[in-house]
Amino acid sequence: MDSFSYLRAVKCVGVTGAMWLGEKGNIAALSLMAVPALRLSKANDGVSSTSLVKQWRYIYEAGKSQNPPIAAATAAAFIYLAWSVRRIAPRSQIPLYYGSAAVLTLGIVPFTLMVMSPTNNRLIQHSETMSMEGSAAPSRARDDEIDQLIAKWNTLNGVRSLLPLAGGILGLVASLA
Template sequence: MSGSTFALRVAQGVGFTGAAWLSGNIAALSANSVPAIISSVREDNISPNVACKQWRNMYEAGKTQNPPIAFATASSFAYVAWSVRQIPRSLAASAAYGGFGMYVAAAVLTLSIVPYTVAAMRPTNNALLELAESKGDRVTSSAEVEGLLGRWTTLNWARSLLPLAGGFAGIAAALL
């Protein structure tokens, strides 16, 4: 196997696994973490402000971890797109073009978690962060916090689908 073929296969592997891992990591917050916080408010009587602080800690960890993973994954897909566009035209010329476009789509979809977070999730994130930072000078109801956490969970589920779609696009490109 030539060096460039090996590099291409490694980049594909990084792209596929990175997109799948990122999607799962993001989805786990909606499936496990936030519901656990909401259960703590309902069943363990933790204060809504403490719930917001718990959410903030989870959010900060994800904000630190996920964008670099998305960038590395998208970079892998972009490298593969760049590589397959250089493949000499053959009987599968349309497949090579399709592969290029699909790998570009995989890169864009995976990296789109960042603009999605900014555009779609910022108001909810900011409201929760503001509640987490309040020093008891604002009375926060459980219903308000549960509503915000519920909205965040829904938006985050949608965000988790972006790298998943990117991974599927990359796999589809590899199968062309």
């Protein structure tokens, strides 16, 4: 594979990886479809907060194991592109775009740790408590707190999905320049 074809393949990995993580894929899908469906099942079908928080936990664990490695691979592609293009066009802004795309895509990790952790930890705590208590109905206060936490998580997750989306857009702009 010649270097031009190789760079084209790496561009595809970077842009599609970021877009898949962001608004066109995985992270945003949770806030746009999965969590609203869970909340509707509670409102319309009487699904308990116990079930709701357990389902949220399954979604959370899947995303926690899947998304950071994809973000890292995507960011690595953007970093490689920034380095490669720097040698080809040293006065261009393109390396800056690719570097920024890498930072934005990886931004899901610090955003999760710094902004979302209190909400995540509280929901996890509820999930574990409810698993130990079995089928006992949660108190009204706990039920309300779970609803509020899931709504907050949904909003924060939607904001988080914008980071790789912005990275993907910058990567696409750089790739088309």
